[in-house]
Amino acid sequence: MxxxxxxxxxxxxxxxxxxxxxxxxxxxxxxxxxxxxxxxxxxxxxxxxxxxxxxxxxxxxxxxxxxxxxxxxxxxxxxxxxxxxxxxxxxxxxxxxxxxxxxxxxxxxxxxxxxxxxxxxxxxxPQETYHRLLAERPDSRTRWETLRAEGYGVADLDQEEILRTVRLGVAAGRLPESTGGDIPDILHRLELLKGGRLNNAAIVLFGTCFLPDYPQCQLRMARFRGVDKSEFLDQRQIEGHAFALLDEAMLFLRRHLPVAGRVVPGLFEREDEPLFPLEVLREALVNAFCHRDYTIAGGAVSLAIYDDRLEIWSDGTLPSGLTPEDLKRDHTSKPSNPLIAKVFYLRGVIERWGRGTQKIVELCVKAGHPEPEFGEQAGSVWVRFVPSGYIAPHRVAHDLTERQREVLQITAHHGPIPLREIMQQMASPPASATVRDDLYHLKRLELVDSAGHGRGAVWRLRREESS
Incomplete structure (x- = not known):
């Protein structure tokens, strides 16, 4: 110089x-x-x-x-x-x-x-930044998941879930049939027990006691009324090991996810399917559990269902060098918690390394929905699912009944449609007069329009709602 x-x-x-x-x-x-x-x-x-x-x-x-x-x-x-x-x-x-x-x-x-x-x-x-950089070091001894779970022993784990993991792993061809049923030996094989001491990954995967030491082993779920967080229909916050949380999340989805119904050709029956394929949402949840930052004590995986979308959030950031756009194309697999991800893989939950987010995109498109959106915001990573078609609102001036919402959905998918065909599409059709009253009520709310008179009348969704 x-x-x-x-x-x-x-x-x-x-x-x-x-x-x-x-x-x-x-x-x-x-x-x-x-x-x-x-x-x-x-x-x-x-x-x-x-x-x-x-x-x-x-x-x-x-x-x-x-x-x-x-x-x-x-x-x-x-x-x-x-x-x-x-x-x-x-x-x-x-x-x-x-x-x-x-x-x-x-x-x-x-x-x-x-x-x-x-x-x-x-x-x-900041402490969170320090722990994130520490977790990214190639030296596995410094990662949070590999640190000792001080004060915890094998008795503090869900041993039935451990044995279930072995059964599923053997069935998937990813664990040898000789694995056996000795819990300490299984944990040693899974790299969750070394020198007689458990690591943090063992607690995340199979723990039975979390507070006050592991408050981050948490799942937050909510079904909101409308398109924002001002009012909710159901809200839950639970602690548990990753596999229990995954099961709880899937139950919540089955309970609250809107249903897309269709009449099966040749049958007088209706086949109901969740609006989004459950396989897609399960993949997204597993991705969140494997990649989230467990060093954030108050962190969690969050599942939020709105009238017009579904979102899954997890605390933490993307691995260094990855952007949300990279998640939709081939990218290097950099799990933040490789030990935790490995057990999910051995259990048969993860199919291929580094393909989770691409699989989510492919399954969504195959089901006829737009590609999901990935993003990173305020120290969290999120994925947002938006349906391809109309979703009937829960509230317009006042609450709509489930039957009225069903009528809206049918009208949106099949309109213009006469009253008799609307009733054929309904899961449990009431008297025609009841459905007719519902239609006129929805018309007063400016949600549907009609054309024609008497038996020749047809109903369709108002253009403002379908646009």
Whole structure:
């Protein structure tokens, strides 16, 4: 770096990768900044430049050099910091320390604390960010799921669920038939028990007691009335191991998911199917349980059903380098919790590594729905399912009955349609006068229109509702 380059840097000012210090008297603050740069994209601290960008230099003594050499030893893990001295003349020098990060070793800490660099500011790294970076390290010993479950033993696990996992794994051809029924041996094979001690993954997968140590083993479910969270029809919050939570979520979906009905050709019966294929939603829930950030103590997987959509949220962020758009195409499998994901795979719940989100998209399209939307917001990852057709509202001025909503759905899918055909499509048709009254009531609410008179009258959804 020559004098011209130095003056250009000073003129541009401080940034995410550049910081000025007037002298090495500020060495500690400089090391905190270098720690933040090691946790980012690297950068340089220049001693001998004021915060205003004035090049003043300083005298660099042997004592100064020893102090500068000693400080980087307080990084954990050891960080690479290169040193450069620039002679300014008149016994003045500029000292440059350059952080050269290794992304596989992040997060770095200095003197016991992690730091981050945001713009030209250095601050203590938030705990959630630190744990996320820690979980991304290739060294599995630092991941949350591999840490010891202090105070928990085999007796604190759902042993029947463990044996069920073995049965399903053997049936799927992913566990050998010789696995047997010895619980500690099974846990050892699944890498959930080492040296006689359980890890956190064992609690997430099979635990029976969660509070106060594992509040994150939680599922939140809600069926909202309308298209926002102002009012709900059902709301539940439960704790449990991942397989129990998955079962509870599927029960909730079967109870509250709108039904798309159709008449089977050649039969006087109606076949009811969930609006969204349950296989799609199960895949999305499994994805959430495997990839969520369990270091967030108050975190959870959330399932929300609205009149016009369904959403699944999980606390955490996407793996470094992945975007929501990447989830719809081929991408590297980077499960945040590979041990947990491995047990789901051995049990036969996950079919192929790295194909979960693509499978969700393919099954949705196959069922005739738009591609689901993936997103990342406020420290959470979400997937949103939107139906291809009309969904009858629960409330217009006042609550609609289930029969009135059924009439709306039939009219939306088959209109213009006469009264007699509406009744043929209904699961349990009442008297024709009752259905006629419902239609006129819906017409007064401006939800349907009619054309013709008497037996020749046909009904259709109003254009405003079907658009």
């Amino acid at each position: 020559n004098r011209n380059e130095l003056e250009q840097i000073a003129q541009q000012g401080e940034s995410e990768t550049i910081e000025f210090k007037k002298s090495t008297a500020q060495i500690r603050r400089a090391m905190e900044t270098l720690c933040g740069m090691l946790n980012g994209h690297g950068g340089r601290v220049l001693f001998g430049i004021t915060p205003q960008g004035q090049i003043v230099g300083q005298t660099v003594s042997d004592k100064t050099l020893r102090e500068v050499v000693d400080q980087p030893r307080r990084f954990e893990p050891p960080g690479t910091v290169a040193q450069t001295r620039i002679d300014l003349g008149d016994d003045k020098e500029l000292l440059v320390l350059e952080a050269q990060p290794d992304p596989t070793r992040r997060p770095y800490i200095f003197d016991g604390r992690p730091y981050q660099r945001v713009g030209s500011t250095t601050s203590v790294m």
